[in-house]
Amino acid sequence: MTFGQQNTEAEGHAQMDYALEKGINFFDTAEMYSVPGRKETYGSTEKILGTWFKKSGKREEIFLASKIAGPNPGLAYIRENMDFSPESIALSIDKSLTRLQTDYIDLYQLHWPERKANFFGQRGFKVQNDAWEDNIHSVLETLESFIKQGKINHIGLSNETPWGIMRFLQESKYNNLPRIKTVQNPYSLLNRSFEVGNAEVCWRENVGLLAYSPMGFGVLSGKFLSGESHPNARIKLFPQFARYNSAQSAEATRLYNEVAQKNGLSLTELSLAFVNQQAFVTSTIIGATTMEQLKENIAAIDVVLSDEILKEIDAVQAVIPDPAP
Numbered sequence: 001m002t003f004g005q006q007n008t009e010a011e012g013h014a015q016m017d018y019a020l021e022k023g024i025n026f027f028d029t030a031e032m033y034s035v036p037g038r039k040e041t042y043g044s045t046e047k048i049l050g051t052w053f054k055k056s057g058k059r060e061e062i063f064l065a066s067k068i069a070g071p072n073p074g075l076a077y078i079r080e081n082m083d084f085s086p087e088s089i090a091l092s093i094d095k096s097l098t099r100l101q102t103d104y105i106d107l108y109q110l111h112w113p114e115r116k117a118n119f120f121g122q123r124g125f126k127v128q129n130d131a132w133e134d135n136i137h138s139v140l141e142t143l144e145s146f147i148k149q150g151k152i153n154h155i156g157l158s159n160e161t162p163w164g165i166m167r168f169l170q171e172s173k174y175n176n177l178p179r180i181k182t183v184q185n186p187y188s189l190l191n192r193s194f195e196v197g198n199a200e201v202c203w204r205e206n207v208g209l210l211a212y213s214p215m216g217f218g219v220l221s222g223k224f225l226s227g228e229s230h231p232n233a234r235i236k237l238f239p240q241f242a243r244y245n246s247a248q249s250a251e252a253t254r255l256y257n258e259v260a261q262k263n264g265l266s267l268t269e270l271s272l273a274f275v276n277q278q279a280f281v282t283s284t285i286i287g288a289t290t291m292e293q294l295k296e297n298i299a300a301i302d303v304v305l306s307d308e309i310l311k312e313i314d315a316v317q318a319v320i321p322d323p324a325p
Contacts, residue, residue: 004034004044006232006289012048013055015294020061022298026283028184028210030067030111031096032075036238039077043099050101064100065107065210067158067184068092070114084114084135086142093151108143108152109184112159119159121243123193123325136167140177147178156182156210162197169205180207182282187211189220189256189271190249190324192317199280208282214275215268215286215297216244216324222257222267224250232289248323255316263309272300274313 003012016027033045046066053059068089069075071082081088096105115132118125146152157165160183172179183202187194187209194209202209215221218233253267260270275284288294305313 001030001033001035001045002287002289003048004041005036005038006034009048009051011291012045013052014291015288016049016052017056018291018294019298020058024298025061026063026065028065028285029100030069030109031092032067032069032078032111037075042075042077043095046096046099050099054101059102063106064102065109065156066096066100066105067109067111070110070112084110084139084142086138086145089139089142089146093146097151104150105152107154107156107182108146109156109158109182110139113161113164115164117161117164119161121325123322125161134167136171137175137177140168140171140175144178154178154181156180156184158184158210160185160198162201165198165201165205165207169207182208182210184210184212184285186213186243187275187278187281188214188216188324189274189313189317190216190244190252191322193322193325199278202280209278209280210283210285211275211278211281212285213244214272214284216249216253216271219244219249219253219324220256220267220271221293222253222260225254225257244324246323248320252316252320252323255320256313259309259312259316262312263306265303266296268296269300269303270305270309270313272297273303273305274310276301276303277305 027049029045029049031043031046034041068084069078069082070084075082079088079091093108097103112119116128116130143152143155155178157168157180165183168180171177185194185198201207223233256270257267260267272284275281286297288297
């Protein structure tokens with residue numbers, strides 16, 4: 001999601017070359033990227049992936065994921081109706097395929113629900129005025145039509161709740177419709193709210209978590225602990241994304257850094273290894289703005305945390321639980 005604003009096309013291509021060389025074959029994007037969403041840069045990330053596919057000829061080596069944006073008045077430039085109607089899904093899939101310069105998307109995800117629910121940093125459920133009517137059957141039928149056309153292969157959700165995941169699974173089970181394979185939600189040392197409800201659902205129903213923001217917008221690299229400003233960091237460039245920028249997050253990060261140092265690890269290694277070895281995680285979605293960051297993130301796959309380290313992590317979580325929901 002940094003390709004097109006924080007990263008140039010050349011930098012994006014270099015990162016994908018290196019990632020593939022190191023064995024990474026799952027690339028995730030979305031129609032609204034780059035982030036933050038702006039009319040001027042809408043679709044830029046998909047375009048950069050598309051030019052890389054054309055230049056490298058390696059589309060068949062990549063498991064490609066993208067997403068359709070849900071309702072958001074600030075993103076009305078994407079399409080006239082920000083819903084999951086058959087017309088909207090058809091338009092979004094075709095536009096993504098054009099930008100990506102491919103005939104198919106391996107995993108197509110609903111970026112966030114149409115209904116009002118507790119996602120994007122909302123801790124608890126609040127009853128809100130909601131005109132949404134349950135259209136999940138129709139959504140699955142529409143997605144099934146594109147699977148039959150060969151334009152998408154699998155489907156997933158994102159920023160979903162336990163109710164939403166189970167509702168989609170229920171509709172698939174009783175109506176012989178396509179089954180969701182994954183859900184892409186935030187999960188990190190600073191946000192383990194997925195463990196409350198969603199983790200059990202995914203484990204028992206065989207739905208994989210694609211964990212996003214495992215580094216908490218770079219906070220869990222520890223680079224802010226020294227007091228340096230880091231003006232090019234995401235939370236500095238885009239202060240509207242305040243999810244990981246609280247005093248509680250800073251204190252939790254300090255404590256997790258102590259755990260890392262005590263055990264001869266960098267905070268990055270501790271943070272990514274924690275996510276990587278969760279049984280309900282299918283893939284840890286890393287994002288880097290520099291090649292150095294990318295190399296460090298990829299190398300963390302070889303780090304395995306002991307039971308003792310995991311107990312130390314849980315001790316911090318008990319004192320400062322989920323400071324960045």
